[in-house]
Amino acid sequence: MKVYIFKTSIRHQDIGSVDNIIRTLIPNTRWNFDLEDCDNILRVESRRDISEEICNGLAKFGFFCQELQ
DSSP: OEEEEEEEOOOGGGHHHHHHHHHHHSTTOEEEEETTSTTOEEEEEESSOOHHHHHHHHHTTTOOEEEEO
């Protein structure tokens, strides 16, 4: 299991819609946000590489998303 960490433009008021987007993109994965961090961090646990899928999927809905190394 690998933890992927993303810098995002997601805000507290976006959580409801982003929840649905992520559940559709990568079902059956664990993820959480740290919106207190200045980079509005999204952490995702996955057995497969989901970086491109997450970034492209969120971008389609107008959210910035960049994987952090």
